[in-house]
Amino acid sequence: MFDLLRNYIERFTSLPDEDWQLLLPHLLRKDLTKGACFSREGKICKEIGFVVSGNMRHYYTKDGEERTTYFYFENSMVTDYISCILGKPGSLTIEAMSDTSLIVFPYAILKSLYNQSHAWERFGRLLSEYLAAGLEERMTGLLMLNAEERYAQLLNSNRQKIIERIPQHLIANYLGITPVSLSRIRKRISKK
Amino acid sequence: MFDLLRNYIERFTSLPDEDWQLLLPHLLRKDLTKGACFSREGKICKEIGFVVSGNMRHYYTKDGEERTTYFYFENSMVTDYISCILGKPGSLTIEAMSDTSLIVFPYAILKSLYNQSHAWERFGRLLSEYLAAGLEERMTGLLMLNAEERYAQLLNSNRQKIIERIPQHLIANYLGITPVSLSRIRKRISKK
DNA sequence: CGTTCAGTTGACTAAGGTCAATTCCCGTGG
DNA sequence: CCACGGGAATTGACCTTAGTCAACTGAACG
Numbered sequence: 001m002f003d004l005l006r007n008y009i010e011r012f013t014s015l016p017d018e019d020w021q022l023l024l025p026h027l028l029r030k031d032l033t034k035g036a037c038f039s040r041e042g043k044i045c046k047e048i049g050f051v052v053s054g055n056m057r058h059y060y061t062k063d064g065e066e067r068t069t070y071f072y073f074e075n076s077m078v079t080d081y082i083s084c085i086l087g088k089p090g091s092l093t094i095e096a097m098s099d100t101s102l103i104v105f106p107y108a109i110l111k112s113l114y115n116q117s118h119a120w121e122r123f124g125r126l127l128s129e130y131l132a133a134g135l136e137e138r139m140t141g142l143l144m145l146n147a148e149e150r151y152a153q154l155l156n157s158n159r160q161k162i163i164e165r166i167p168q169h170l171i172a173n174y175l176g177i178t179p180v181s182l183s184r185i186r187k188r189i190s191k192k
Numbered sequence: 193m194f195d196l197l198r199n200y201i202e203r204f205t206s207l208p209d210e211d212w213q214l215l216l217p218h219l220l221r222k223d224l225t226k227g228a229c230f231s232r233e234g235k236i237c238k239e240i241g242f243v244v245s246g247n248m249r250h251y252y253t254k255d256g257e258e259r260t261t262y263f264y265f266e267n268s269m270v271t272d273y274i275s276c277i278l279g280k281p282g283s284l285t286i287e288a289m290s291d292t293s294l295i296v297f298p299y300a301i302l303k304s305l306y307n308q309s310h311a312w313e314r315f316g317r318l319l320s321e322y323l324a325a326g327l328e329e330r331m332t333g334l335l336m337l338n339a340e341e342r343y344a345q346l347l348n349s350n351r352q353k354i355i356e357r358i359p360q361h362l363i364a365n366y367l368g369i370t371p372v373s374l375s376r377i378r379k380r381i382s383k384k
Numbered sequence: 385c386g387t388t389c390a391g392t393t394g395a396c397t398a399a400g401g402t403c404a405a406t407t408c409c410c411g412t413g414g
Numbered sequence: 415c416c417a418c419g420g421g422a423a424t425t426g427a428c429c430t431t432a433g434t435c436a437a438c439t440g441a442a443c444g
Contacts, residue, residue, distance in 0.1 A: 069331070082328050114314070121310060121314055122313055125313055125320055128320035129277045132273070132274065132323045132324040136274050139327055140283065142331065144252055147432070167391095169390065176335060179390080180392080181431090184393085186392095338399075361423080369400070379425090
């Protein structure tokens with residue numbers, strides 16, 4: 001099963017077997033039931049996860065309201081990377097939306113791998129670059145587009161899984177609007 | 193003068209002299225006059241810059257309108273990093289707000305340094321992490337705060353240079369609002 | 385069947401934008 | 415020294431977008 005993670009990593013950069021062996025002994029399987037949290041606002045996130053099956057979302061809270069900014073599906077990494085990097089309490093909560101199986105390992109291990117091997121350092125660079133590119137796209141969407149345009153962008157993007165598998169009120173939340181507004185937007189679009 | 197850049201890099205990670213020597217021959221000085229662009233929307237950005245003196249801003253455009261999302265002052269790196277990383281045309285324009293002196297080098301060189309040296313790879317990782325952390329903070333500000341809260345956040349942040357040296361209509365733009373709105377917000381705050 | 389929860393719809397509200405007029409500040413030329 | 419011109423900032427009147435609240439519909443499930 002751990003090979004799923006290895007394949008994922010190799011999509012970023014090739015990883016000699018000896019490097020993989022450095023991580024392997026630290027991998028654990030972890031199962032979360034629906035609604036359980038992988039990481040919580042206010043806690044320092046110390047683990048990296050990899051979703052084997054199930055799906056998750058992460059959200060920020062303000063005045064008790066949730067703002068979802070990411071959905072995780074099988075075959076992707078999950079962590080409050082900013083909290084890991086900065087070693088500070090995160091502002092993010094990551095929650096299993098269904099029963100979910102993960103492979104996990106401590107961020108501290110990844111950090112020590114950075115020292116032990118250039119290949120791991122490279123993986124860390126590429127992962128951060130990938131994250132930054134994603135964040136930038138997200139930010140420009142919020143900055144440049146109104147609600148209807150953001151919805152249209154989502155429909156035209158390669159995020160099919162979100163449209164197919166996420167209930168509408170969470171999609172609204174992800175777009176930064178209320179379910180009521182999304183319903184109206186959909187009505188407006190369908191009239192065209 | 194190039195030592196300014198070296199000092200900047202060493203704030204991320206220590207860099208043995210032999211590694212620094214790999215970059216040194218590729219450094220150039222570049223001067224931009226007020227209003228000149230370092231990188232343009234629609235062009236692939238192939239250079240990394242370091243501001244020796246002067247200041248710059250970067251902005252996105254939508255329907256001919258500019259949205260400023262970053263100001264650069266002396267002693268900081270400047271580039272459309274996302275365009276560099278992805279090797280795609282950027283959606284960002286970076287413009288000198290005053291006559292500006294830069295140290296520049298090709299991104300391709302940095303990329304080759306990643307292959308040549310673990311220390312440079314580490315720098316690349318830390319730079320990307322730093323960028324991601326900044327983007328995340330910016331995104332959450334846009335997502336979670338209204339205009340007045342964003343302005344208050346700016347005032348309470350360690351971005352003094354922006355408040356002191358940037359004209360109000362560009363601060364408004366940076367906050368994602370019109371100069372008219374910022375003026376009203378300031379009035380509201382001053383009444384308290 | 386009734387309960388529950390997602391989604392839809394209507395009426396009203398709030399935040400911020402638009403447009404236009406006015407004022408302020410500052411540099412330049414007479 | 416004063417007058418003028420131009421851009422930045424302020425202010426008022428009005429508009430647009432999305433949020434709020436509440437009522438209603440509809441499907442899923444015990």
